[in-house]
Amino acid sequence: MGEVFFLWVVVVLMGLGVGLVKAWAVVWWRPRMIEAHFGKQGVRGPPYRPFVGNVREMVSIMLHASALPMPLSHNILPRVLSFYHHWKKIYGGTFLIWFGPTPRLAVADPELIREIFFSKSELYEKYESDPLVRQLEGNGLLSLKGEKWAAHRRIIAPTFHMENLKALIPAIGQAVVQMVEEWERESPESDSGERDIDVSDRFQRLTGEVITRSLFGASSYEDGKEVFRLQSQQMTFAAESFNKVMLPGYRFLPTKLNALSRRLNRDVKKSLAALIQKKYAAIKQPGRNDPELSQEDDLLGRMIAASERSATLSPDSGNGGAAGARFTADDIVEECKAFFFAGKQTTSNMLTWTTVLLAMHPDWQEAARAEVLQHCGSRAVPTKDSIHKLKTISMILNESMRLYPPAVAAIRRAKSDAMLGGYRIPAGTELLIPILAVHHDPRLWGNDATEFNPGRFADGVARAAKHPMAFLPFGLGPRTCVGQNLALLQAKIVLAVILQRFSFRLSPSYRHSPSVLMLLYPQHGAPISFKPLEPSHGSRRRSS
Template sequence: MEAPTLMVLVASFSALLASLCILKLVYSLWWRPKLIERELKQQGIGGTSYNFLCGDKLAIEKLMIEAWSIPVSLNHEIIPRVDPFIHQIVQTYGKVCLSWIGTRPRLILGKAELVRLILNNKSGHFQKPPQNSLVKLLALGLAALEGEKWAKHRRLITPAFHHEKLQAMQDGKAGNADLLGLLLQCKEEKGNELTIEDVIEECKMFYFAGQETTAIWLTWTLILLSMHPAWQEKARQEVLQICGKTAPDMEILNRLKIVTMVLFEVLRLYPPATYLARYTVQRTKVGDICIPAGVEVYVPTTLLHHDPEYWGDDAEEFNPERFAEGVSKASGDQLAFYPFGWGPRICIAQNLAIIEAKLALAMILQHFSFKLSPSYAHAPCAGFTLQPQHGAPIILKPI
């Protein structure tokens, strides 16, 4: 009797365990997404309905294929091609709307006043979204950290990008004050808990993130100055007037107002990162919106940068003059310029990136005039960064 009884108990336990697993799957894959959808839509937020497992994946792929098949004019109205799904859903449901990435709800926030509340939030309720293994491989170091560990790493790394350290790097006097030297020094100090693996991860992160984004920023700058030769000549005359043919130093770079305006306008129209994303780890209120835990908050940077509400009727035009009084006044009362992010997690190396871009552009303008090759096809494409899909063939002429 004991053996059959034991078998019955094992079978009953197995059946119960299987039932619990099924219930958990049903809750994760169906009930929970539908509950979040209902809660957000009860607050007046429109959007697509949840499709089991795939979300909006098929619609996104279909619109992307269609967008890439259409020839692009030589202008800056790039949203329908770069992010056709976001373009369509915002036009249909408004600047705050709901979409789905698989089973994960994605709340699209296209209002600058709400974006600032999210990016400035210091409660810890908004973190980086969970990533797949490939993204984890690339999202290294400071960019992938959260909480106390992020705060500690940020505090240790920030001094490497202070103005005086950048000046020392340019003068060749950095010594151990560059990023690697600072990280190795921190590793040796008691209480910092920085391992050699942490040092390697930070260096990899700054290599991948810093090199790629600055390179693509300069690429778009050359493309746009080729499309707008009057601004190319204005920038060149400024460089030649201030520093002639000598290599510009930090003091000269700070005086290049037109070059700075051009670079910021390129960042506005063609930001290397086309969106920012956060993830709610607990229920949070932003403005009048109550966001449940487990929602990805999607900030469509490119959409905000092209929005006439913030940038005026010429939002789709190349007009560096809008930055004549600086970034803070470029988009009127509502700051809607986020190429480096915003808030506590703003890009730690933005000053270095700006110096690199100014220096490279100034030296190119000193020695070359340039124009687009007849083979150039204007086809912005959003991947890891916003890139020209078919490359950027440019003809340079020594001057």
């Protein structure tokens, strides 16, 4: 009996020893080896600290920057990516930082960005989002990898071709007109007829409405609206959690917030599955066998039709067939979640910052209004024929996304040992691409890099900067955002209708405070003072 007990103790101690050795290797030995590896290549960074890496310093730098008052300036890099701005001045544009024991290489050189996103993209995979974000964005194009991602992309991408999206213009226009008519009914707050409206809040509501109409169409609109009301609650809870100090495993704790978030996630999936089944049944009705004729002009119908044409969708199927090739009803559920999360947040933020910029720069606001009145008239919603004529608005949107990109950074992970330019990158190293820093780099954009100048896009995106990889608001390469055409189409319609009906300026209560909470947003909202234009304004403009 004593010998058995002794052997048991030896086994336990050996197990503890092995665990301690592995832990020591992860939190001490490997980071030191990687620091030395990059040091030999001339890459430095703030020193690694066991367990926490540089997170404590990062948080301290960012808290200090966000506490300082922000002038009315577009030079937002020192505030928004303060840790990058601080360490770049010390270590140069390519430097090493640590998220716990995980190495992260900051890369802002456009030639290296070309390799990461284009020529060697197969070596780098998408970084896994925080679990709270994953729950919101779904297990779709935003988060999938490998063959399954490629299969989903092939099926879904045609849905977002501009020719297909033009059918959504009436639904988008209806939602936008309803919004501005509500604004017109609101009581003026001054004798001049101005009314203050927080466009950040209003555009979130609008983009949620538009994505619901676009995704589900007229027949399932009310059901879809209820589904996305639940997902909006999820977003609120995620934002609350991001404002707290997150501990490993926090989401598993039996808190009221976590329990409610999990219930909402189950309800969203269940409701979406029912909507998809309803749409699928309608398509399969007798006499409606042509997939081009058996669906409405909505994205859900087009996804189902596309999957039918490729013979990959079966509502009752399992996971058989070629790896990653099957596109099931569950897959469509996840893609619907992704469309709502990304479509709502990205487009609303783009519209918010563009409106703020036009309020700050009345000369460009007038130029955009003149273009809209010329091509669309004083009250008509833009049509598929007039949308492509709004060149000035396209330039303004591009400049807005350059100065205030929705996502301020992107992260990729080396799947194996790789060469990046002249750097040897160990497997598992994360690559931080500071999109905001690239967009504000004077070497790429000139001495006016932090100034609002839409004219730099007059000859198109490719010629706007000194390097074609300098502009990446929707990402680059194979994983470029599939919904960018829809986001830009929606933004053009919204801006055109607003410019037809209002002139606007920053409200006296506006506080310039760009901040990051998943995406770039105005921390204190975006109150704008709107003044209605007379309906005859457009005719006078066209005749002048």
